[in-house]
Amino acid sequence: NAGVTQTPKFRVLKTGQSMTLLCAQDMNHEYMYWYRQDPGMGLRLIHYSVGEGTTAKGEVPDGYNVSRLKKQNFLLGLESAAPSQTSVYFCASRELTDTQYFGPGTRLTVL
Amino acid sequence: AQSVTQLDSQVPVFEEAPVELRCNYSSSVSVYLFWYVQYPNQGLQLLLKYLSGSTLVESINGFEAEFNKSQTSFHLRKPSVHISDTAEYFCAVSALNTGTASKLTFGTGTRLQVTL
Numbered sequence: 001n002a003g004v005t006q007t008p009k010f011r012v013l014k015t016g017q018s019m020t021l022l023c024a025q026d027m028n029h030e031y032m033y034w035y036r037q038d039p040g041m042g043l044r045l046i047h048y049s050v051g052e053g054t055t056a057k058g059e060v061p062d063g064y065n066v067s068r069l070k071k072q073n074f075l076l077g078l079e080s081a082a083p084s085q086t087s088v089y090f091c092a093s094r095e096l097t098d099t100q101y102f103g104p105g106t107r108l109t110v111l
Numbered sequence: 112a113q114s115v116t117q118l119d120s121q122v123p124v125f126e127e128a129p130v131e132l133r134c135n136y137s138s139s140v141s142v143y144l145f146w147y148v149q150y151p152n153q154g155l156q157l158l159l160k161y162l163s164g165s166t167l168v169e170s171i172n173g174f175e176a177e178f179n180k181s182q183t184s185f186h187l188r189k190p191s192v193h194i195s196d197t198a199e200y201f202c203a204v205s206a207l208n209t210g211t212a213s214k215l216t217f218g219t220g221t222r223l224q225v226t227l
Contacts, residue, residue: 040219042217058214090154090155099160104153
């Protein structure tokens with residue numbers, strides 16, 4: 001039981017490049033979330049999903065897209081990266097009792 | 112909407128001393144409350160949570176937090192800290208049964224630095 005895994009762990013992009021971050025969970029959770037963590041700002045919700053095939057916007061969705069084609073996977077895409085998207089990205093999944101389980105994070109730098 | 116305030120961005124403390132990390136929240140509906148801990152270069156781990164019942168909740172490593180509805184607080188305490196408690200601590204809330212997919216709202220975090 002690996003819990004929540006994220007790939008890649010680190011990535012450096014140039015402005016305008018695109019990439020996809022993959023989140024996978026093996027706990028059969030319905031709910032999945034993508035957050036970004038910036039110094040002094042805590043974690044902010046980007047997008048979330050309440051089940052396979054569904055997605056919804058969070059607090060800071062601009063510049064990101066997501067897809068949930070399979071229940072266990074939640075993908076976060078950056079179509080045209082900007083320096084403001086330099087951050088640490090965390091994925092989480094949730095059980096019925098509202099506890100969210102977090103992945104180890106992806107550190108993204110956009111030059 | 113909910114909001115969380117962690118007034119202390121950093122708390123330095125000596126080993127074996129007591130510590131309190133403060134958390135206040137604002138919400139127009141009932142909430143669940145959480146404390147998460149983040150060790151350096153790692154993801155967040157659940158430390159403890161309040162869902163219902165006893166207002167005093169405890170973690171397996173000696174932390175405790177008390178839900179105070181009248182003061183809208185959920186402060187985290189430990190009577191004697193260890194070097195290994197050095198980490199960043201996040202308070203979070205989610206609205207109770209509002210169909211909002213239980214989105215968590217986080218505070219900005221408190222860095223606990225334990226020294227000898």
